[in-house]
Amino acid sequence: MTRVRLADVAKAAGVSPATVSLVLNDAESRISDETKERVRRVADEVGYSPNPIARSLRTRVTGTIGLVSDRIATTPFAGRMLAGAQEVARENGRLVILVDTDGHPEIESEAISTLVNHRVDGMVYASMYHQIIPAPAGLPAGTVFLDCRPEGGGYPAVVPDDYAGGRAATQELVDAGHRRIAYIDDGDDDRPIAAQLRLEGYVDVLTEAGIEPDPALHVFAVTAAAGGQRAIAELMSLPEDQRPTAVFAFNDRIAAGVVMWAHRHGIRIPEDLSVVGYDDQQLVAAELDPPLTTVSLPHAAMGRWAMEVALGLRAADTDSPHLMDCPIVRRASVAPPAHLGSARDPRVTD
Amino acid sequence: MTRVRLADVAKAAGVSPATVSLVLNDAESRISDETKERVRRVADEVGYSPNPIARSLRTRVTGTIGLVSDRIATTPFAGRMLAGAQEVARENGRLVILVDTDGHPEIESEAISTLVNHRVDGMVYASMYHQIIPAPAGLPAGTVFLDCRPEGGGYPAVVPDDYAGGRAATQELVDAGHRRIAYIDDGDDDRPIAAQLRLEGYVDVLTEAGIEPDPALHVFAVTAAAGGQRAIAELMSLPEDQRPTAVFAFNDRIAAGVVMWAHRHGIRIPEDLSVVGYDDQQLVAAELDPPLTTVSLPHAAMGRWAMEVALGLRAADTDSPHLMDCPIVRRASVAPPAHLGSARDPRVTD
DNA sequence: CTGAAAGCGCTTACAG
DNA sequence: CTGAAAGCGCTTACAG
Structure with a gap:
């Protein structure tokens, strides 16, 4: 033909x-x-x-956007970023050329130069999780950083607003009437910036509510269910009046561990213990019993934002990253603390 | 510059x-x-x-492969297929142009013609899960089907060997000494072909082992943790001598429900109940307590295979799909049945 | 209002 | 052993 x-x-x-x-x-x-x-x-x-090839040769515009990522395509975690970005590209008649570097610097720099050589019209550089990184060499001006930001700025970037997310999670628990709220922090060697930001949100909300943060309620866990189990066991071994009535976990995997441990020890969630996670991880958060209240990472929105900037559809600051809202997703793992619930039920009618 | x-x-x-x-x-x-x-x-x-554009115009080869998928990039499920395919492309100096159609037929047909018009050198058509579908119109000859196969054949295709996977899961349980093995099947309206194939594997292994499949042990569940909980509750409400000592779940999400239910009811896994899942789903299977023995879906291998065929690196049959092995992943949710364990321990020393 | 010509940056017969 | 020329399929000044 x-x-x-x-x-x-x-x-x-x-x-x-x-x-x-x-x-x-x-x-x-x-x-x-x-x-x-x-x-x-x-x-x-x-x-x-x-023929788009002939047209490209003449006009020097290819209608393609390069998307290089460390591991976004490999992990079940952030596929929605890719989907959001791809969707915007398609809506605007562009094609995305994807290269997943699996985290190898050599592959990354080769990918960047290949993409530049192929005359992509724009580029987005995506990370698997919120981090600050040195800008890779060879990146064209205007490359947009997705879920990460370059040291020293100079490029548009979008990251989740983890501080606000930490606040929202804590506020949810404070609003339910809790005073003894634990934060199970990321205890991995390479603690991500998100962990610190969420902690700050937690501390600030507590303080504003007139609750003095208790160092005993700030514990660390490896970010997996097993870590969550160990952390909650530690928390629950505190003297009864010092135990938390609620926990905010750095992520849903840790929260899952908390829930599992509770099941095994006859602790009811949320009646005996409230828990809020983070990530709204697909196939995890909603699957727990009870379904987990959590803070969602706005992956699709960040992906869309990044592509809109890459296509010039949206202006962006190159000095400071755009902070994307992390909305809380209310499911069924938060309730008033037990003493409040039992003290209240007989008396209050509303 | x-x-x-x-x-x-x-x-x-x-x-x-x-x-x-x-x-x-x-x-x-x-x-x-x-x-x-x-x-x-x-x-x-x-x-x-x-300049690859100029070269392409002249030679009519672009060094690009189109990858259209329904939802592969959006779900946390099959990203490894994408990663495997992309990796092979990169190793061979090709670029992959990805378009995720989110399951919309109009987007799909537009994507196919756009890709063809862009003169991709080859194409792979990926599905999120093993299914048989009518081949979309406009697909170039030689398009390889990934995790699905076209009605009537005519294209190379690769799918998981779900029958063998069902056998492997069941065999694992039979080998551990179980005789009363339940299969929690996919009970969704649109039961996928994989469910039937796994069931056949289950029945055949049982039969070969001289165990007559008990219809009471073949139950259905919606494919989510909640479904798994209901199914195991149903199974455990059977008279004691008719209850299963092991369950093979259609997928890990259902298996997760089984495990959660067990935790709540003081049933120990694997001491009291063995369970085998399917999928080896990231961030789920290995996170359970105990970590789940399961059958892995060879997503990366299928992705690699598909791209190898698309690049002409590997010959493929266009009449029948290539069946990719689903290896069992042994973790800690399988043990001999309780009566065997207690009967055996005092006597056998090996 | 429209056409002839040049040119984007390559590759590949065709000559010599 | 190497060069001049044509051509891939478009777009865009330049003429008229």
Whole structure:
């Protein structure tokens, strides 16, 4: 099936190739209406569709956006960033060329130069989780950083507002009436910036509520269910009056461990213990019993934002990152503390 | 930064553009060794790198592979297929253009024609889960189907060997000494082909082991933790001598529900009940307590296979799909049945 | 209002 | 052994 070319359309319509090009590209219309119509009709009839390669060679625009990521495609974690970015590209008639570097610097720098060489119109550099990184060499100006930001700025970037997320999670618990709220922090060697930001949100909300943060309620865990189990066991081994009535976990995996431990020890959630996670991780948070109240990471929104900036559809600051809201997702793991619940039920009717 | 062109290299080396092209492309070498060397050196010095757009226009090969998928990028489920495919492409100097259709037929057909129009060298069509589908219109010959297969064949395809996986899961339990093994099947309206294949594997292994499949032990659940909880509750409400000592769950989410229910009811896994899942779902299977023995879906291997075929690196049958092995992943949720364990321990020493 | 010509940066027969 | 020329399929000044 030899494809029909612009020249074929021109011949069939009895005009020059230049005219066909002008008409089909809606150039400033010096072409007569009847010619335009005829050209369009003929193009339609023969099913003409311009060869994007030839067009790119001439115009130097390819209609493609490069998306390089460390591990976004490999982990179940952040696929929605990719999906959000891809969706915006498609809506705007662009194609995304994806390269996943699996975290290898050599692959990354090769990917960047390949993409630049392929004349992508724009580029987004995505990380699997919120981090601050040195900007890779060779990145074109205007590359947008997704879920990470470059040391020293200089590029548009979007990251989750983890401080506000930490506040929201804690506020949810304070509002339910809790005073003894634990924070199970990320205890991995390479503690991410998000952990610190969420902690600050937690501390600030507590303080504003007139609750003095208790160091005994700030514990660390490896970010996995097993870590969550150990951490909650530690917390629950505190003297009864010092135990938390609620816990805010750094992420849903840790929260899952808390829930599992509770099941095994006959502790009811949320009646005996409230828990709030973070991430709203698919196939985890909603699957717990009870379904977990958590703070969602706005992956799709960040992906969309990044692509909009890459396409020039949206202006962006290159000095400081755009902070994306992390909305709380209310499910069923938060309730008033037990003493409040039992003290209240008989008396209050509302 | 105006890039250096082939003509620049030619001028600097004092030869014609044709010569440069021939040398750099290692064409059948009619060029003298000294000329070759000089051209290569000059090209190197000026940092020449051919413009792939111009080359594509001339040669009609673009070095790109189109990957259209329904939802592979959006769900946490099958990202490894994408990663495997992308990895093979990269290893072979190709770029993958990804379009996720989110399951919309209009987007899909538009994506296919866009990709074809962009002159991709090959195409892979990926599904989120093993299914048989009508081949979308407009798909180029040789498009490889990933984790799905076209009705009526005609294209290379790769799917997991779910029958063998069902056998492996059941065999694991039979080998541990179980005789009363339940299968919690997919009870969703649109029961996937994998559910039937796994069931057949289960029945066949049981039969071969001289165990008559008990219809009471074949139950259905919605594929979520909640479904698993209801199913195991149903199973455990059977008279004691009819209850299963082991369960094979259609997937890890259902298995997770089984484990949660067990925790709540003081049933120990694997001492009191063995469980085998399916999928080896990241961030789920290994996170359970105990970590789940399961059958893994070979997503990365399937992704690699599909891309290898798309690149012509591997021959493939277009009549019947390639069946990819689903290896069992042994963790800690399987043990001999309780009566065997207690009967055996005092006597056997090995 | 429209056409002829040049050119984007390569590759590849065709000559010599 | 190497070069001049044509051509891939478009777009865009430049003429008229």
